[in-house]
Amino acid sequence: MISIKEIAAKLGVSIATVSSVLNGKEKERRINAALADKIKRFALESGYHPNQVAVSLRTGKSRIIGLIVDNISGAFFASLANTIEKELEKYGYTVLYCSTGNNESKVETLIRILFQHNVDGYLVIPAAGMEEQLSELTSRKRPVVLMDSYFPDTKLPYVLVNNYEGTAAGIKHLIKAGCRNIAFVCNDISLVQMAERRRGFVETMISAKMQVGEDSILATPYMGEKGQVVRSIAAYLKKKRPDAVMFAANYLGVYGLEAIKKLGWTIPSDIGVVCFDDHELFQINTPEITAVKQPVEDIAQLAVKILMGEMGIEKKVTEQQVEIMGKLIRRKSV
Amino acid sequence: MISIKEIAAKLGVSIATVSSVLNGKEKERRINAALADKIKRFALESGYHPNQVAVSLRTGKSRIIGLIVDNISGAFFASLANTIEKELEKYGYTVLYCSTGNNESKVETLIRILFQHNVDGYLVIPAAGMEEQLSELTSRKRPVVLMDSYFPDTKLPYVLVNNYEGTAAGIKHLIKAGCRNIAFVCNDISLVQMAERRRGFVETMISAKMQVGEDSILATPYMGEKGQVVRSIAAYLKKKRPDAVMFAANYLGVYGLEAIKKLGWTIPSDIGVVCFDDHELFQINTPEITAVKQPVEDIAQLAVKILMGEMGIEKKVTEQQVEIMGKLIRRKSV
DNA sequence: ATATAGCGCTAAATCGATTTTGCAAAAACG
DNA sequence: CGTTTTTGCAAAATCGATTTAGCGCTATAT
Numbered sequence: 149m150i151s152i153k154e155i156a157a158k159l160g161v162s163i164a165t166v167s168s169v170l171n172g173k174e175k176e177r178r179i180n181a182a183l184a185d186k187i188k189r190f191a192l193e194s195g196y197h198p199n200q201v202a203v204s205l206r207t208g209k210s211r212i213i214g215l216i217v218d219n220i221s222g223a224f225f226a227s228l229a230n231t232i233e234k235e236l237e238k239y240g241y242t243v244l245y246c247s248t249g250n251n252e253s254k255v256e257t258l259i260r261i262l263f264q265h266n267v268d269g270y271l272v273i274p275a276a277g278m279e280e281q282l283s284e285l286t287s288r289k290r291p292v293v294l295m296d297s298y299f300p301d302t303k304l305p306y307v308l309v310n311n312y313e314g315t316a317a318g319i320k321h322l323i324k325a326g327c328r329n330i331a332f333v334c335n336d337i338s339l340v341q342m343a344e345r346r347r348g349f350v351e352t353m354i355s356a357k358m359q360v361g362e363d364s365i366l367a368t369p370y371m372g373e374k375g376q377v378v379r380s381i382a383a384y385l386k387k388k389r390p391d392a393v394m395f396a397a398n399y400l401g402v403y404g405l406e407a408i409k410k411l412g413w414t415i416p417s418d419i420g421v422v423c424f425d426d427h428e429l430f431q432i433n434t435p436e437i438t439a440v441k442q443p444v445e446d447i448a449q450l451a452v453k454i455l456m457g458e459m460g461i462e463k464k465v466t467e468q469q470v471e472i473m474g475k476l477i478r479r480k481s482v
Numbered sequence: 483m484i485s486i487k488e489i490a491a492k493l494g495v496s497i498a499t500v501s502s503v504l505n506g507k508e509k510e511r512r513i514n515a516a517l518a519d520k521i522k523r524f525a526l527e528s529g530y531h532p533n534q535v536a537v538s539l540r541t542g543k544s545r546i547i548g549l550i551v552d553n554i555s556g557a558f559f560a561s562l563a564n565t566i567e568k569e570l571e572k573y574g575y576t577v578l579y580c581s582t583g584n585n586e587s588k589v590e591t592l593i594r595i596l597f598q599h600n601v602d603g604y605l606v607i608p609a610a611g612m613e614e615q616l617s618e619l620t621s622r623k624r625p626v627v628l629m630d631s632y633f634p635d636t637k638l639p640y641v642l643v644n645n646y647e648g649t650a651a652g653i654k655h656l657i658k659a660g661c662r663n664i665a666f667v668c669n670d671i672s673l674v675q676m677a678e679r680r681r682g683f684v685e686t687m688i689s690a691k692m693q694v695g696e697d698s699i700l701a702t703p704y705m706g707e708k709g710q711v712v713r714s715i716a717a718y719l720k721k722k723r724p725d726a727v728m729f730a731a732n733y734l735g736v737y738g739l740e741a742i743k744k745l746g747w748t749i750p751s752d753i754g755v756v757c758f759d760d761h762e763l764f765q766i767n768t769p770e771i772t773a774v775k776q777p778v779e780d781i782a783q784l785a786v787k788i789l790m791g792e793m794g795i796e797k798k799v800t801e802q803q804v805e806i807m808g809k810l811i812r813r814k815s816v
Numbered sequence: 817a818t819a820t821a822g823c824g825c826t827a828a829a830t831c832g833a834t835t836t837t838g839c840a841a842a843a844a845c846g
Numbered sequence: 847c848g849t850t851t852t853t854g855c856a857a858a859a860t861c862g863a864t865t866t867a868g869c870g871c872t873a874t875a876t
Contacts, residue, residue, distance in 0.1 A: 151832060162856045167834060178854060200598040201544070202832035205535045205861050212599075220567075221560040229554050233581060242595055245579035247567060254571075261576055264534040265546075406766065429763055432740060485862060496826045501864060512824060536862035539831050 150194045159190060166191075170198070210266040213455070215245045216258065217273045223428060224398075224444060225273075228295065231448035232271060239452075239461055241268070252277040259285065269455045274299060276339075291458030293451045297341050298469070305458070305468035307451045311341045311424075314440040314474035315348030318394050318422040321438065323356050325482045327392035327420050330358065333381060333404060334396035335370040345396045345424055363388060374403065382407035385419070392420035392482070398427040398439070405433060421481040424474075435480035443472045484528045493524060500525075504532070544600040547789070549579045550592065551607045557732075557762060558778060559607075562629065565782035566605060573786075573795055575602070586611040597624065603789045608633060610673075625792030627785045631675050632803070639792070639802035641785045645675045645758075648774040648808035649682030652728050652756040655772065657690050659816045661726035661754050664692065667715060667738060668730035669704040679730045679758055697722060708737065716741035719753070726754035726816070732761040732773070739767060755815040758808075769814035777806045 152170075156163040166187055168177045174184040190196075204210045213236055217225055233243050244267060248254050255278045262270070263285065270285060270292040272278070279299050282292045286304065298306035322330055332349040334342055346365065353360035366384040368377050381404050385393065395401040401423030405415075413419050415435055423430065423439040430437035450470060456462040486504075490497045500521055502511045508518040524530075538544045547570055551559055567577050578601060582589050589612045596604070597619065604619060604626040606612070613633050616626045620638065632640035656664055666683040668676055680699065687694035700718040702711050715738050719727065729735040735757030739749075747753050749769055757764065757773040764771035784804060790796040 152834095153832070163833080164835080164857080165855060168855095171834080178852090180854065183854090197594060197598060199539075199832050200595070201535055201539045201600050202861090203834080205533075205539050205832080205863090206834045208861080210535070210599075220563050221557075223555070226555040226560065229579075230581070230583075233554075234583070242599075243579065245563075245577065247564070249564075249568070260531060261534070264531060265544075266535050402766065409768065429766060432736065432763065434743065486864095487862070497863080498827080498865075499825065502825095505864080512822090514824065517824090533862050536831090537864080539833090539862080540864045542831080 149199070150196050151199065152196070155187070155190060155194065155196060159187060161187070170196075204266045208266055209268055211241050212244050212265065212267050213241050214262045214267040214270045215243050215272075216248065216262075216270060216278075217245075218248050218250050218275045220245070220247050224296070224425065224442065227444045228273075228448050231445045232452060235449055235452040239456060248275060248278075250275065256281060263288075263290065269293075269459050271295060271451055271455060273297065291455055293455045293458070295447055295451050297339050300340060303469075305454050307447045307454065307470045307472065308341065309442045309447065309474045310471040311344035312348040312351075313471075314442075314476075315345040315394070315396070315424055316352040317474070317476045318424060318438075318440050319349055319352040320356075321476055321478070322392045322394065322420055322422055322482060323352075323358065325392075325420060327390075327482075328358065329388075329390045329392070330360075331364055331366065331385065331388050331390035331393040332396065333366045333368065333384070333393060333400050335400065336367045337370045342396060349394065349396075364390075368400070378403045378406045378410070382410050385413075386411060390419065392422070395421070395423040398423060398425040398430075401425075401437065401439070402427060402429055405429075405437070415481050426477060430479065437481040438479045439477050440474045441477050442474050446472050483533075484530050485533065486530070489521070489525060489528065489530060493521060495521070504530075538600045542600055543602055545575050546578050546599065546601050547575050548596045548601045548604045549577050549606075550582065550596075550604060550612075551579075552582050552584050552609045554579070554581050558630070558759065558776065561778045562607075562782050565779045566786060569783055569786040573790060582609060582612075584609065590615060593619065597622075603627075603793050605629060605785055605789060607631065625789055627789045627792070629781055629785050631673050634674060637803075639788050641781045641788065641804045641806065642675065643776045643781065643808045644805040645678035646682040646685075647805075648776075648810075649679040649728070649730070649758055650686040651808070651810045652758060652772075652774050653683055653686040654690070655810055655812070656726045656728065656754055656756055656816060657686075657692065659726075659754060661724075661816075662692065663722075663724045663726070664694075665698055665700065665719065665722055665724035665727040666730065667700045667702065667718070667727060667734050669734065670701045671704045676730060683728065683730075698724075702734070712737045712740045712744070716744050719747075720745060724753065726756070729755070729757040732757060732759040732764075735759075735771065735773070736761060736763055739763075739771070749815050760811060764813065771815040772813045773811050774808045775811050776808050780806050 152163050152166050156166045165179060168174060169179055169184045169187045170191055215232060236243055246258050248258060259281045269290060272282060272292060272294050273296045274294050279302060282304060283302055286292050292304055294304055294306035296308050319330065334346055350360055368380050385407060395404045408415060408419060415421050421437055423437055426439040426441040430439050454465045454468055457464040486497055486500050490500045499513060502508060503513055503518045503521045504525055549566060570577055580592050582592060593615045603624060606616060606626060606628050607630045608628050613636060616638060617636055620626050626638055628638055628640035630642050653664065668680055684694055702714050719741060729738045742749060742753060749755050755771055757771055760773040760775040764773050787796065788799045788802055791798040
C-alpha cells in the first residue's frame, strides 16, 4: 500500500502538494498544471488510494453510515438493507450494520462504538430506550433518520408507512366484500405504529357504522412463544366467530393462518383474511393471502435522501417526517 | 468527548503515562499504583473512551470484522449474521456488513474500502471472482474464513455443511421409506457445494443399486425468473413421474412445492419430498416438508473461532477446512 | 573506581492524511 | 532600481492515540 508520503518522496515534492492535487484543489492552490498532471498520473499508476483511517482522523468523517436495527431476521429488514446499501453506494458510502438484539444495554455501547469510529450518519429502526442517545447524536452533528417507527416526543426525522391508512384500506376492503363481523389481531407492543393500526381499525369500523367493541380486538403478547400465540389466536377466533379478521403484522398473519387451519376453517368461505405487511408465505399459501404491502423501497430511498440532506451531501429535504401509503395487494383470501 | 491529551493535562501527567495505565501496562511500565488509580478513576468519571480512529491509525487494527455476502436476503444469511454478530461481540468486535450484489466489479472496490478502513478480518460467503483478492488479503495478514462454500484451489479456511452426506441422508431416507424412482432437482451453478450435493445423490443411488440416469436430474437455471423455474420443474416432474424428489436448495424446494401443487399431486401419497436446507415455509406447509437442515449456528461459531485463531486472539484452530454434518428433520412429506 | 541496572516518569516519533502558515523567487509596479 | 504582489511550492501543525528512547539520579555489581 503506497502512501501519500511515498508519492511525495518519489516525485520530489511535498506531501501538501500531492494532497492538494489529489483532492482537486490544484486551481485553488495555484499548482502548476504540468506538475499536477504528473502527480495525478503517478497516483493512478501506483494504484494509490488514501488511507481512510487517516482521512477520518483528520477530517472527522468516515464515509460510513450506521444501520441500527433490533434484529436482522425478517424480510422487512432484508429488503430494507438491500435498498439502503444500493442507495448509499451511489454517494460512495458504506453501511455498517449493527443489531441491538432487543437488548437495551447494548444500545449504548453500540452507538458509542459507532460514534468513536466517526460514523457520519445513522439510519435507525427505533426500539425502546434509544431515544436519548439518538438525540445526543444529532446534537453532535451526526444526523439520524428513523424508519418503520418514530419517537413522538422528538423531532427526529422519520419515514414510515402510513399505518392508519393502510389498516383502514384493509378493513374497507373487507367491508366492501360484505364482511360484517370483523376481528382485529394485534400485539401488545406499546409502539406508535401498532397504536396507529389499531386506531385505523376502530375508526374505520365506526365510520362505517359497524359494530366494534373490546371483543373485536385480540392483543397477543409480543414475546410469546409461537405455539402459545397460535393457540391464543385460535381460541379467540373460536369464541368470537368473526366472518373476517385482519392481522396487524405479518408474523401474526402467519401464526393466524396456522390457527385457522387448526380450527378447520376454510379461507375465504368461512373467514376472510387480510394482513398488514406482506410475507413471502402469503403468495404461496392456498389461498393466497391479501395483504397491505409496505413500500419498503420507497421508505429506504427517502430515508437515505433525507439523511444525505442533513449531511449536506444533497439538497436538504424539507419534509422530514413522512408517512408513505402502503399498497393493498388483493389476493384470494377475501 | 474528552481525549487522552485532556486527561493528561488535567492530571498534570504525560500522555504516555495515561495511555500506559489505561492499556493495562502499569505493571510493565512500573507506574506508581496510586497514580495509576488516580488516572483510572479520572478516566472512568470523565467517561473517557479512546477514539477508535486514532487507535486504528496507530495500531493498524480496527476491531471490525467484515462480513461479505452476495445478497443479504434469505433466511440462511439472516441466521448466520445473527450468530456471527453475537459471537464477535464476545470478543469486542463489531461487524461491518457488505453485500456484493452478485456484481463482480463491486467486489474489488468493496474489499479495498474495507482494507483501507483497517478491517481486521473477513468472513466471506464466496462468490465467483473474489478468489484472488481474498488470497491477497491473507497475504497481508488480514485473515479470511469462508462459509457455505469454498475455493478448491486455495488453502483459505472454510466451514460449511457436508453437502455430500447431507444429500445422501435425504436420499437414504427416501429409499428407506420405499421410494424407488427418485428425482433430483438442482440448479446450474458451477459452485462446489452444488456439485457435492449432486454427487451425494448419484453415488447414494448407485450404492443402493437403484436406477439413476441423466433423466433423474433436473438442473434449472439459477438466475431464472420464479414462474419459469416453477414451470420447468412441473414439466420435468410430469414427464418423469417419480415417486419421490429431492430439491437441492431451499428456494428450489419452495418453487417445487408450487409446481407439485400445480400438478394437483398430493404429498406424500403421490410424491415424497425432501429438501436440502430448511425453510420457514417447510414447517408451515401442509404437509410439513422433511428437510436437511444446515447447522447454521455451528458454522458461524466455528468460522468466528477459526478467524479469531488466525488473528491471534484465541488459540489457533488446527482443523481449518471443516465440513459439519447437517441434520435430517423428519416431517410429513415422505 | 567504573560500569550497570533500576526507578518513575516524560519527550518525541509515529501512523497517514489535511490544512494553515511561511518563504523564496518571479513578476509587476512606480 | 527598489519595493510590493503574486506565484508555486514546502514546512509544520494537527487529528488522538501508541510506543520507543531517554532523563538524571541512586544503588549495586565488577
